[in-house]
Amino acid sequence: MNSKLEKIPTVKLVKWKMKIYIAIFLLVIFLLFGMVILFVIMSSTSDDMIGEHLVQEENQATTDIYISSGIAPEVTRYESYFKKYAKEYGVEEHTDVVMAMAMQESGGRYLDVMQSSESLGLARNTLSDPEKSIDQGVKYFSDVLEQAGGDVELALQAYNMGHGFIDYAKKHNNGKYSKELAINFSDYMARRMGWSRYGDPHYVENVMRYLEQGESIAVSKGDWSFPLREIRVTSEFGERTHPITGEINSFHGGLDFRCSPQDDILAVANGDVVEAIHSNVGYGNYVTVKHGEGEFSRYAHMTSLSVSVGNKVSQGQSLGKCGTTGSSTGNHLHLEQLTKLGQPHSEKVDPKKSLGLE
Numbered sequence: 001m002n003s004k005l006e007k008i009p010t011v012k013l014v015k016w017k018m019k020i021y022i023a024i025f026l027l028v029i030f031l032l033f034g035m036v037i038l039f040v041i042m043s044s045t046s047d048d049m050i051g052e053h054l055v056q057e058e059n060q061a062t063t064d065i066y067i068s069s070g071i072a073p074e075v076t077r078y079e080s081y082f083k084k085y086a087k088e089y090g091v092e093e094h095t096d097v098v099m100a101m102a103m104q105e106s107g108g109r110y111l112d113v114m115q116s117s118e119s120l121g122l123a124r125n126t127l128s129d130p131e132k133s134i135d136q137g138v139k140y141f142s143d144v145l146e147q148a149g150g151d152v153e154l155a156l157q158a159y160n161m162g163h164g165f166i167d168y169a170k171k172h173n174n175g176k177y178s179k180e181l182a183i184n185f186s187d188y189m190a191r192r193m194g195w196s197r198y199g200d201p202h203y204v205e206n207v208m209r210y211l212e213q214g215e216s217i218a219v220s221k222g223d224w225s226f227p228l229r230e231i232r233v234t235s236e237f238g239e240r241t242h243p244i245t246g247e248i249n250s251f252h253g254g255l256d257f258r259c260s261p262q263d264d265i266l267a268v269a270n271g272d273v274v275e276a277i278h279s280n281v282g283y284g285n286y287v288t289v290k291h292g293e294g295e296f297s298r299y300a301h302m303t304s305l306s307v308s309v310g311n312k313v314s315q316g317q318s319l320g321k322c323g324t325t326g327s328s329t330g331n332h333l334h335l336e337q338l339t340k341l342g343q344p345h346s347e348k349v350d351p352k353k354s355l356g357l358e
């Protein structure tokens with residue numbers, strides 16, 4: 001009687017053990033299979049394979065790009081000044097915003113086009129040279145935009161109400177602009193100053209009447225601007241170790257970014273095109289720009305090139321389209337920083353510092 005009862009649990013235990021062994025066996029097979037697949041993928045790749053994983057998700061600031069709509073000829077007649085100073089103060093991508101501001105400030109009908117005499121501590125409309133007014137206005141906008149971390153709306157309201165608005169936004173609204181916040185700040189400052197009103201809390205929407213929102217682009221904190229409108233680093237500069245064996249495979253002489261064939265590859269700084277090569281091997285179609293003595297940038301694996309040797313390029317200008325030409329297995333940009341042409345990979349510079357990504 002007892003022996004009969006004891007037999008049942010023993011059989012059950014054996015069955016359970018079998019099940020666990022089978023499960024472990026299947027798991028091991030599954031893992032081995034996965035590793036073999038990964039090994040095949042990694043070893044079949046050449047210099048510039050990009051993994052589907054992201055090496056790091058950059059915590060990057062972005063700036064919204066606005067396109068002008070309905071700027072009057074009184075303002076557009078000064079377009080060359082707006083472009084000149086926007087470039088000088090590093091806000092070239094916001095030239096249209098500055099012109100929309102001039103529409104709101106003066107409609108182009110006063111010589112102090114940007115009404116910037118006050119930001120110089122002078123009385124209203126005392127600047128009589130349009131170029132000076134634009135120079136000062138763009139400079140001030142560039143200052144507040146930097147403080148606003150590239151947030152155009154926040155910068156616009158600060159242009160109208162002063163730097164204090166940015167601190168106020170940080171304190172009361174996570175550093176974001178809102179119309180309600182502008183009204184509150186206006187009331188607060190008016191009370192504090194004993195004035196009947198302070199600034200124009202509708203300034204942002206007034207300027208936005210002359211703008212349409214376009215795309216959003218990433219803003220670099222370094223000397224170089226970003227080579228793409230959106231930045232995703234997919235492979236770091238330096239020694240590459242095999243993901244499984246840990247052995248050092250090669251030296252990656254650049255920084256890789258994810259991109260799609262419709263994306264423009266942008267010049268990171270002003271310079272001269274010194275190489276514009278069409279090739280099916282190595283770098284594929286690539287461009288090298290000289291920015292100064294001992295400073296070059298190289299853009300590899302492009303689908304098409306839109307510049308030739310000898311061209312002068314300005315920061316942010318398109319050099320061609322993203323691609324996967326040459327020794328590459330997926331669409332990406334391989335960006336290099338060189339101190340001289342013909343430099344070995346290991347002597348090249350990690351572009352991260354110049355891009356402000358460190």
Ligand SMILES: [Zn+2]
Binds near residue numbers: 047048235256
């Ligand atoms: Zn690369």
